[in-house]
Amino acid sequence: MGPVEAQTVKVAAASPMQVIGGAKAPMGWTQFCADNPIECDVKPMRATKAKLTATKLVELDKLNRKVNAQVSPVTDQELYGTEEFWTYPTDNKGDCEDYVLLKRKLLIEAGWPRQALLITVVRDLKGDGHAVLTVVTDRGDYALDNQADDVKPWFETGYTYVKRQSQIDPNQWVLLGDGVNPVGVAAAP
Numbered sequence: 001m002g003p004v005e006a007q008t009v010k011v012a013a014a015s016p017m018q019v020i021g022g023a024k025a026p027m028g029w030t031q032f033c034a035d036n037p038i039e040c041d042v043k044p045m046r047a048t049k050a051k052l053t054a055t056k057l058v059e060l061d062k063l064n065r066k067v068n069a070q071v072s073p074v075t076d077q078e079l080y081g082t083e084e085f086w087t088y089p090t091d092n093k094g095d096c097e098d099y100v101l102l103k104r105k106l107l108i109e110a111g112w113p114r115q116a117l118l119i120t121v122v123r124d125l126k127g128d129g130h131a132v133l134t135v136v137t138d139r140g141d142y143a144l145d146n147q148a149d150d151v152k153p154w155f156e157t158g159y160t161y162v163k164r165q166s167q168i169d170p171n172q173w174v175l176l177g178d179g180v181n182p183v184g185v186a187a188a189p
Helices: 027-035 054-070 076-080 096-109
Strands: 019-023 117-123 129-137 140-145 148-153 160-165 173-176
Touching: 027 096, 054 096, 054 140, 054 148, 096 117, 096 129
Parallel strands: none
Antiparallel strands: 019 173, 117 129, 117 160, 129 140, 140 148, 160 173
């Protein structure tokens, strides 16, 4: 499927992820905050959902595709000689967290609410650790991913969702339900 076009998009409601408790922030987020204190020195805010219209979905789709095209996937080991290092892409290279940080930054600059743009830790289709940007909307939670150009409801990615930033405070993290399916949606046979 190609880029989403506003005139052909029908925004369907998707179930939100289930938050079941607190979680420890990833070491990479802690390191990112130490290196970029201005990015993390924020006041807690009331949780909010972005209003998702066909036009807004197109905006998400275009940004996801643009960042995915401009950044080349390279591991932190290759770039920095360490297993885990969260930062913005360097020389248009980075790993999944770098894509997520850039997408989050660009969406905040475009006027999207910070509380609706959450860095999320998942297990990908191979069972490897991975990060996506979850966009919490009034139509459910959507995933922006460097492994897929299409923006889709979180449960259509096939990933196992582990934890994400809190909507109230990005420096607090929450554990996500069973990680696989939203409440009321059966697993595929």
